[in-house]
Amino acid sequence: MRKGIIISAVALVVVAGGVIIYTNRDSLFGSSNSTMPPMPTSSSTATQSTNSVAIQNFAFSPSAITIKKGTTVTWTNQDSTAHTVTETDSQDGPKSGNLSTGKSYSFTYNTVGTFKYECSIHTSMTGTVTVTE
Ligand SMILES: [Cu+2]
Known part of the structure; x- marks a missing residue:
């Protein structure tokens, strides 16, 4: 009988511990979600006539x-x-x-065509420059 109580107590601690860990994980997820960068707007994926490109939010x-x-x-x-x-x-x-942060880089396109580029550190960051006559 006493053994049963001890086992129950241990089981209770394990369950309680699991709940606390789960709760902490949940709140961590919640806070990281709220600091996620905003999704890129659709306008940033449409081709635009500009010679100025910002690098922000890994895009x-x-x-x-x-x-x-x-x-x-x-x-x-x-x-x-x-x-x-x-x-x-x-x-x-x-x-x-x-x-690094705040630094700029310029390149002059002297040939007509479509040119692709990426961030070589984060290769999911890609861009295209279309050069017309
Ligand atoms: Cu990058």
Whole structure:
């Protein structure tokens, strides 16, 4: 009988401990969700006529731009993490190296075509520059 009580007590502690861990996990998840960067807006994925691209929330914004031949495009890192602007299609394109917070990099596109680039640190960050006559 006493053995049964002890086992029950141990089981209760295990269950209670599990509940506390679960609750903490839950609140951790809740707080990390609230600090998640906002989802990119649809406008940042549409092709835009600009020569200025922000690097923010682990994305190029806008990620697709159209420019005239001879235009200089400037990327500015607004994240607290270092990023790069690196061509990925073996054409003449940007090769910025690491850009720390607040740093900018410029590249002039002198050839008509479509040019792809990425952040070489976070390769899910991609962008496209379309150069027209
Ligand atoms: Cu990056």
